[in-house]
Each structure stands twice: as C-alpha cells, then as structure tokens.
Amino acid sequence: MKYTALVLKNLVRSKRRTILTVLSIAVSLFIFSALVSVPTVANQILGNTASGTRIATHNKAGLAYSIPIAYKQRIVTIPHVEVVVPESWFGGVYHEVSDQFPNLAVDPEQVDLMWPDWGISREQFAQFKKIRTACLVGGETMKRFHLHLGQQIQLRGTLYPFNVTLNIVGMVGGKAPPNFLIFRRDYLEEAAGRPGMVDLIWVKVDKPENVPQVIAAIDEGFANSSAETSSESEAVFIGSFMDQYRTFFTMAELLGLIVVLMIATVAANTAAMSIRERRGEIAVMRSIGFPARTILSILLAESLLIGLAGGILGCVSAYIVLKGLSLGNVAGPFSTIRMPPAILAETLVVAALIGLISAIVPARSAARRNIVDALRTVA
Amino acid sequence: MAIPLKYNVRSLLVRRVSTAMTAGGIALVVAVFVIVMALVAGLNSAISDTGDPDNVIVLRKGATTETYSAIQLDQFDAMKFLPQIRREPDGEVDASPELPVQALMERVGGGRDNIVVRGVLPIALKVHPKVKIVEGRMFNPSVNEVIVGKGLVGHYANTALGSTLRFGRGNWKVVGIMTDQGGSFESEVWGDIHNVQDDAQRGAYYADVRLKLAPGADVDALIRRLADDPRINLQAETEADYYKDQAVIANQMRVLGIIVAVIMAVGAIFGAMNTMYAAVSARTTEIGTLRALGFAPLAVMASFLLESLVLAVTAGAIGIVLAMPIDGLSTTFGNFVTFSTMAFSFRVTFAIVIQALIFAAVMGVFGGWLPARQAMKMTIVDALRSV
Numbered sequence: 001m002k003y004t005a006l007v008l009k010n011l012v013r014s015k016r017r018t019i020l021t022v023l024s025i026a027v028s029l030f031i032f033s034a035l036v037s038v039p040t041v042a043n044q045i046l047g048n049t050a051s052g053t054r055i056a057t058h059n060k061a062g063l064a065y066s067i068p069i070a071y072k073q074r075i076v077t078i079p080h081v082e083v084v085v086p087e088s089w090f091g092g093v094y095h096e097v098s099d100q101f102p103n104l105a106v107d108p109e110q111v112d113l114m115w116p117d118w119g120i121s122r123e124q125f126a127q128f129k130k131i132r133t134a135c136l137v138g139g140e141t142m143k144r145f146h147l148h149l150g151q152q153i154q155l156r157g158t159l160y161p162f163n164v165t166l167n168i169v170g171m172v173g174g175k176a177p178p179n180f181l182i183f184r185r186d187y188l189e190e191a192a193g194r195p196g197m198v199d200l201i202w203v204k205v206d207k208p209e210n211v212p213q214v215i216a217a218i219d220e221g222f223a224n225s226s227a228e229t230s231s232e233s234e235a236v237f238i239g240s241f242m243d244q245y246r247t248f249f250t251m252a253e254l255l256g257l258i259v260v261l262m263i264a265t266v267a268a269n270t271a272a273m274s275i276r277e278r279r280g281e282i283a284v285m286r287s288i289g290f291p292a293r294t295i296l297s298i299l300l301a302e303s304l305l306i307g308l309a310g311g312i313l314g315c316v317s318a319y320i321v322l323k324g325l326s327l328g329n330v331a332g333p334f335s336t337i338r339m340p341p342a343i344l345a346e347t348l349v350v351a352a353l354i355g356l357i358s359a360i361v362p363a364r365s366a367a368r369r370n371i372v373d374a375l376r377t378v379a
Numbered sequence: 380m381a382i383p384l385k386y387n388v389r390s391l392l393v394r395r396v397s398t399a400m401t402a403g404g405i406a407l408v409v410a411v412f413v414i415v416m417a418l419v420a421g422l423n424s425a426i427s428d429t430g431d432p433d434n435v436i437v438l439r440k441g442a443t444t445e446t447y448s449a450i451q452l453d454q455f456d457a458m459k460f461l462p463q464i465r466r467e468p469d470g471e472v473d474a475s476p477e478l479p480v481q482a483l484m485e486r487v488g489g490g491r492d493n494i495v496v497r498g499v500l501p502i503a504l505k506v507h508p509k510v511k512i513v514e515g516r517m518f519n520p521s522v523n524e525v526i527v528g529k530g531l532v533g534h535y536a537n538t539a540l541g542s543t544l545r546f547g548r549g550n551w552k553v554v555g556i557m558t559d560q561g562g563s564f565e566s567e568v569w570g571d572i573h574n575v576q577d578d579a580q581r582g583a584y585y586a587d588v589r590l591k592l593a594p595g596a597d598v599d600a601l602i603r604r605l606a607d608d609p610r611i612n613l614q615a616e617t618e619a620d621y622y623k624d625q626a627v628i629a630n631q632m633r634v635l636g637i638i639v640a641v642i643m644a645v646g647a648i649f650g651a652m653n654t655m656y657a658a659v660s661a662r663t664t665e666i667g668t669l670r671a672l673g674f675a676p677l678a679v680m681a682s683f684l685l686e687s688l689v690l691a692v693t694a695g696a697i698g699i700v701l702a703m704p705i706d707g708l709s710t711t712f713g714n715f716v717t718f719s720t721m722a723f724s725f726r727v728t729f730a731i732v733i734q735a736l737i738f739a740a741v742m743g744v745f746g747g748w749l750p751a752r753q754a755m756k757m758t759i760v761d762a763l764r765s766v
Contacts, residue, residue, distance in 0.1 A: 018658075020652055023649050023651050024645075024648075024649030024653075025646070026648035027649070029647040031639055035639070036520060037594075056478040061483065061495055061578075061579075062480075064481040065580070079708025158442055158444075159442060161441075226580075230483075243490055244493070244720055245712075246712070247710050248712070251415075255639060258407050258409070258450045259643055259646075262403075262407035262646070262647065265401075265403040265407070265650075266404040267650075269650065269653070272396065272397065275656070
C-alpha cells in the first residue's frame, strides 16, 4: 500500500486520457447494466407477486377460451383448497387507446383471503365487498392518471361493448402488480349479460407442497369435458407470459455482451498506449531495484482504479435513471425495469475485470522487458 | 494543398495494434446498431407490411385491435351491399369476415405460445391477395382443416404440411402452407370461421371485417357510411393506418435501439479520441515537418480528421460484416399489443447498411475533431523542437 501515492500520481499524469477512459467505461457500463437488468424483470415479477400456494386454472386451449363459472363449486370441494376466486379480463382503457393497463374483474367475497399480500387495509376490503361499483387501483396507475381515493372513473370497454363506472375505494400495494385495477365481477357480468363464463380461476391451497396434487386433481376432474382446464402454479403461469419475450431477453443479453467486448477493446488500447509511453521510466525503476512484480502491481492497480471508477459511475447512474424511468404501456411488462442489487455488484466485477485484463498484457511485457533494451530506447 | 491520403493510411498501419483495437471498438458499436435495426426492420415489415393499400378494416366502435372487437351478423349483412366494395366477376362481394383467436401451441423444444388462429371464409384469399398458398391447398370448410403460415413451420410442433395440429378443443389437419410476403399473416393459422367460432365457443359473431375497395371508390365516404349507417354503426380505417398503429412495438424497439447505440457510440468516441490524441502527440515532429514543408494548418487538421474518418468507416464496414449473419435469421417475438406471438426474420436492408456507415463516420468525426484541432494549433517551432 505504500505505493498508493505513486498509483494516484500516475493516474493524474495524463488527466485527459484518464478522464476519457473513465467516461468511456462509464457510458458503456451504464448501458451494460441497464441491458442485463432487462431479463431480470421476469424474475422480479415472479419473486414479487408469485405466491407458493396460488394456482391459476384456465382453459387448456388458451386464455382466449373461457371456462364455466360452475367449475368454482367443483374446485372448492377438492381437498387442500382454501380459497377460490374467479377472474375475468376487462381490458378497458381510461381515456385514450394508449391508456391501456391491466384491469380485471374478480369475485369480491374472498379477495382478501386470496391476496393477503396486496397490502389492502381491512376497511378498504370491506368497502370493496359492500359497494358494487368499487375498484382497487395500483399505485402506479393512480399516479399515471392522477387519480385519488373516492374518485369516480369510467373505463371504456374494448373487449366488451360497454363502459364501466367505478369508484376507487382503495389502493393496492404490497406484492400486487403496481399497475393493476380490480373491480367486481358481479358488476361486469350484469353489464355484459353473458353470465356463467370466466377467463381464469385462482385457487389457493393450504400448503405449497400440496400444489402439484391439487393441480392434478383440478385438471383430471375436468378432463374430457367441454372445457378442459390447464392449471399452473402462479410462478409457472407468470413465467409462461414472460417466456413470450425471450427474444427480447436474448437480444438484451447479446447486446450487453457486445458492449463489454467493445469497452474491453477500448480500455485495453488506452492501457497499452499509456504503458508504452512509460517504458523508459519503468526500466529506470527496475534498474534502481523495484522488482518486476511490484511494477506490475502498480500498473494493474492504476488500471483497476480506472475500471472501477468507470463502473461505479456507470452503474450508479443507470440505477438512478432506471428508477426514474417509466416507458409507459407500449413496453408492456418492461415499463418499469429496476436494477437488482446483484446487477450492481455484477457490473462492478465486470468493471474490475475490464481494468485488470486490459492492462495485463502491456503491463507484463513492460515489467519483464530487458532493462538494458528498455533504457536504450529512452534516448 | 491537401496532405495525401496515403500518409494517413500508412500512419494507421504503422501503429497496427492500436488501430485494430480502436477499429474493433467502433466495429462492435456498429454491429449493435445493425442488429437492432435489423430486428426493427423485420418487426416492421412483419406488422406494417401486412396491410393492403385497397383494404379497409372494420371494427366495433372503440375497439383498438381486432382482438378486442365484435361484429354482429346483421351488421355484416348490411355492409355487404355498400357500393364502394369491390365485387368479383361472379358477383361475390370482396368482404372477408374474420375471427382471430389466440390459442396456445406447443413450441418445438418445449414451452407454449399464444398463436393467432384466424377464422376466415375462402373469400379471404381474394381480399388478401398477398397471401399465397405455396404448398398444399386451401382448407375445406366442412372438416377441421387449416392452412399454416410459413413463419410458424419449424418453430411450432405439428405445423408441417400433412401433420395434425392440436389447438383449442380439437385436432386440425394441416392441408396448406401460406406466405404473406413477410407480413403477420405468416405467423397465423387460418381455418374456417365457423369451425373457429365453435371451437372457441364464441357466439355467431365476427371480430372484424376486411373490405376490398372497388376501383376508384371514395374510401372516406365508405368509412363515414360504415360509422353513420344505423344498421352498421362501426368504425373503419384503412389497413395501412391500422397496421401503422399496431407497429408501436417496432417503433418502441427502434427508440430503445437508437438510445443503446448512441450511448455505446459515446463510449467508442472517447476511445477514438484517446487514440487520435496519442497519434497527434506521437507525431508532433511529423506535424512540425509537414508545416515546415508548407502545408497549411487547416490541411493538417483535415488530414487528421480524415485519418479518423478512414479508421471509423473501415471499422463500420467490419461491424456490418460482423452483424451480417443475423440477416434472414427467423425467430419469434411476443407482441405486447396483441398478446400473441409472431414470427419474423431479421432484415439487414440496404438503408440500414448506409445508416450504419454514416453512423460510423459520425463517430470518426467526433472522435477526431478535438485531436485534429490540437494538431492544427501547434506552432512549427514548438513542434519541431519536441524532437
């Protein structure tokens, strides 16, 4: 550590070069850390919302096919099943076509038992169960449309040929998707005049280990009926949604990799330039007794510092930008990407590696070079 | 007088490793640009190129996509007799009622995706002239037969000609393979509209109707009539407008791609600046000599700028070559707008190649500008003295 001063001195020797290198590493790692955060969205959503005891039952043919509400009565009787909540997708828009966000209708009776992790207060649940036109809205949607509690809003039907008028009785938070809106299915059904069919039935079982057993019991029970079902644990259900975007994820990862390659090339070039210019003085240091190892460590420490400075600058700014950024509806599930702490750490490791690897070749050759040769070229 | 280009090329070759590394950085940035733009071009052609200039799509009022639309049979019957719609020589009206439904299909290699199954009548092939059956034949409405878009073949199980495809509630025999000149119908399965209605247990209604405009007919008059006629009361727009709106996803990808490429370019420019500054300071004596020989300061600056430009454009060309294997690669993409998966191919178009070269040139100019200015501002005496 006694060489710290020397390392710092070397860094400020060519300020312009150091700054340019740090900045180029910073912008590249900014984009790298943002890109590799994209595929983690899937895991975040899973980790945030998926519960180990919830099952989604839908028509085997796909979500566009509905299932009879009568299935609810049969599912309730299956052992280990505690709560059953049917759900239908409304798909309404607030004002404009571009105002889309997930809005669904659910049976109100057991909502609190099904989603205790949604951070809804007892009073708000009571209101939801009491008022037929009640709705509960996620924080992000509240913010996006400047809504407030107690407000009456109208959602324009797209899938259904009518509008619904709803009263906001509470906010959903906790582990609920932040852009959700739920209202009551009895209200939707009355307006639609198409009773008896739902898109999805949520089932909650007593213990996670009973999930596979209940899934099998549900699907076997409805096999060979007019609407065969396919049930999945909540994690698998959400995962299959995210799976559609795998091309997007692969792209983001591929681009992230290219960014790292690119910045490694640029950094290696700079390191080579700055070490080449110092060959003479390195030879002088060797000749007055500095061992090659020490010189190598000094050079690597310098490059490591440059890499880390760029890395910190890059991933911290990416973290802040992602936090403040909302891409809106068009980006689908990617409207809000947050950088998980693991990516911060990963980026810093990449930064350190870029610093070390970029300098290792020129630094080794400079440190090991024959002193006489090196001194002779000083001229 | 200008300094010969040969001087720059040779200078670049002298510091081979450094040149190669700088070029490598720029090449990778250009490769990223090309890959993203090829994705966008592929998506765009898969969505926006689907429409036909003479077609009008009719939806329920307020519906944003055909997925969220419903049209009653009497509404369809009322619109069939409008004079603006083209008629076949045998008197058949070029009006194609359609019912797209998302059905889960097995992906080759595991997993399931939502694929659009479009219920149509045989008239659909006349209303969508770009759709061609390239293998096999059209489906027979009386049995469960379907034709499959070429984009799905190979990506999804049992989509080959002659196989039995399972989706919805039934088994469907694949009797034909269709193409749509790259449009989104290539990612769909088409079957008889009544079979699809039955299978999805939808009532006897359609989702949307595609109308082919009669030659010389006024499209605005047709759209107004469809909206105002109390028996019809539907919203219509040209297919071109409709698919332009559906392409938001491609536009979004384009914006994201450009942001990524520009930020990477900034990183590469800093790298190029480092290299060019090093080049200028290593060649101080040479610059002094050039000036002493009578080359104007501006010629020196132009020369260094040119050197940076040559480096960047060469690197850009390398980047394009690096990204080229992605051209034609076909893959599937989840569309956030329609909640269904579509197949498309990456397309490296000529325009993308030109844009990529311009992009590289811009990086060269930005990276070379300041160092070249520094070279220009050196005084002869100082430069020569540094020997």
